[in-house]
Amino acid sequence: MAIPHIVDNRRAYLLALAAVLCWSTVASAFKLSLQAVSPLQLVTIAALTSTLLMAAVISWRRRWNLVPGAWQQNRPWYLVLGFCNPFLYYLVLFHAYDLLPAQQAQPLNYTWGILLALLSVPVLKQQLRRRDLVAALVCYSGVLVIVTRGQLLGLQFDQPLGVALALFSTLIWCCYWLLNTRIGGSAEINLLLSFLCGLPWLGAALMVQGDWQWPPLAGWLGAIYVGLFEMGIAFLLWQAAMMCCDNTARISNLIYLSPPLSLLLIALLVGERIHMATIVGLFLIMLGVAIQQGMLRRLIYRG
Template sequence: MSSATLAGCGALLLWAFLALLARMAAGLPPLELTALGFAVGGALALAVVAARGRLALLRQGPLAWAHGVGGLFGYHALYFLALALAPAVEANLLNYLWPLLIVLLSAPLLGLHLGARRLVGVALGFSGCVLLVGAGASFPPGATPGFAAAIGCALVWAVYSVTSKRMAAVPTEALAGFCLATALLAGVAHLLFETTILPDGRQWIAVLLLGAGPLGAAFFLWDAGMKRGDPRLLGTLAYAVPVASTLLLVVAGEGVLSWRAAVAAVLVAGGGMLAATARS
C-alpha cells in the first residue's frame, strides 16, 4: 500500500469521529456548525501553510475553487442537516453510501476496472442500507428529509472524491483556502436562513475538535489519498468507518443499535472488506 493510500486511511480514522462530535454539538444549527467548524479547520490549515512559506499555492483557478468549496460545503451542510433531522445511527449509516458510490463512479469517471468481486461487495453494502430504511423500519415523524439529506451528502462526497483524481494538479495546500471559503459561504447562508445560537462549553469543545480533525487534517490526508493513491481501495476500506462511527454513537448514548442497524453495519463493512481484497 502506497504512502498516499495510507494517508487516505488516516482520514478515514478521523472521520469515524465525525458523527459523534457533530452530536456533541447538537443544538447548533447545521449551517452555523458548518461555518464554525470550517473556520477552525481553515485557520489551523492556513497557519501550517504559512509556516511552510507556501501561501502562494492558494492562488487557484475558478474550477478548483468551485470543486473544493462545492464539495466541502455541500457535503457537510447536508450531513449536519441529516443528523439534526433524522436518528443519528440511521442517518450516519446512510451517509456511508459514499464509499459504495466512489467505487461505482471510479469506473465511468476514471476508467478504472471494477470486477465481479468489487461489484458483489458493493451490492452487499447497498443491501445493508436498503435494510436500514426499507419496509418494516419505523422512524419518528419528519425523519424522511433527514434521510434524503444523508443520501444527498453521500452523492456529493462521492463525486467530489472521485473527481479529485482529475484535479491532481491542485496542491493539497489549497485546501486551506477552500476551508475558509466554505466557512464564509456557510456563515452567510446561516445568517440568511438560521437563527444564531451562542455555543456553550460542550459545543465549543466539539467545534474545536471537529475543526482540528474531521474538518481539518482529514481533508489534507484524503486529498493526498484520492489524488495519488488508489480511490477504489480507499472507497472500499471506508466501509469499515460506519461500523466504528456507529459504535461510537451508541457507546456515547447518542443512538440505539437496533437489529436492523447492527445487520446493516455488518453488511456495509463486510461488503467493503470483500471489495477491498479484490485484485487490481
C-alpha cells in the first residue's frame, strides 16, 4: 500500500476509521488467542507475521536500498528497540491479558499517553504543564476505579500481578517511543529492523522455556491476526491517513472511538459482562487523555 502524497481528507477519514476498527478488535483477539496459545507463543508468531508483512511492504515500495543505510546509522538503537518491542512489551502485555479480564487490561493500556507526557519531561527536557498533572490525576483515578471495580475504599485488587504487568507495559511502550524519536526515517523500515532484532530474543526465550507445543489452528489464526492487524496493517493505515490529511487534529480524535468499540466487541466476542466500574474508569482515562491534549480547552474556547 503506497503512502498518498496529496491532500484528500475524505480518504484520510476512511483510512483512519479503518485503523481504529483494527485496533478495536485486538483486545478481543488477544483474549481469544490466549485460550489456545501461551503468551510467548502468541507474541512470537505475531512478531514473525508482522516482520514478513513489513518486508512485503518494503518490497512493494521498492525501498530495500534504504535498509542497509538505516541499519548502519542506527544499529545500536535498533538493538534496544527490538528488545523493547516486540519482545518485552508484548510479552508483558499478553501476560497481563492472560491474567486479567480484557475489559480491565484494555483500558489500563490506554494510560500510556499520559505516562509518555510525564516521561518526556526528564527524558526530552520538555516542560511539565499543569494540565499534564491534572490529566495524570484524572487518568489514574480511572485506573483505580477499574482495578477495584468501583470499591475505592477497600483498594482490593483481584489480580494485582496482572494490573502491575498492564501498567508496566505502558512504561515499556513509552520508552520505546521515546527511543524511536531519535531515529526518524521510514516507519516500515524502522519496524522491520527493530522486529528483526527482537526475534532472536523471542527465539532464546522459547529455547529457555523448552516446552514448545504446536499450536492448534485457532491459535495460529489468532496470532497471525494479531501480527497483521495490531502490529502491522493498523499502523500503516494510520500512517497513510496522516499523510493525506491537511490537519492531523481532524483525524487524531478518532482514536477515542477505539476504547468503547473495543469494550463492545469484548462483550460480544469474548462474552465478558462489562461492569459499570469499567465504563466509569474508561471515561476517566479518556477524559485525562483529552485534558492532556488540550481538547477541553479548545472546546471551551470555541464555545
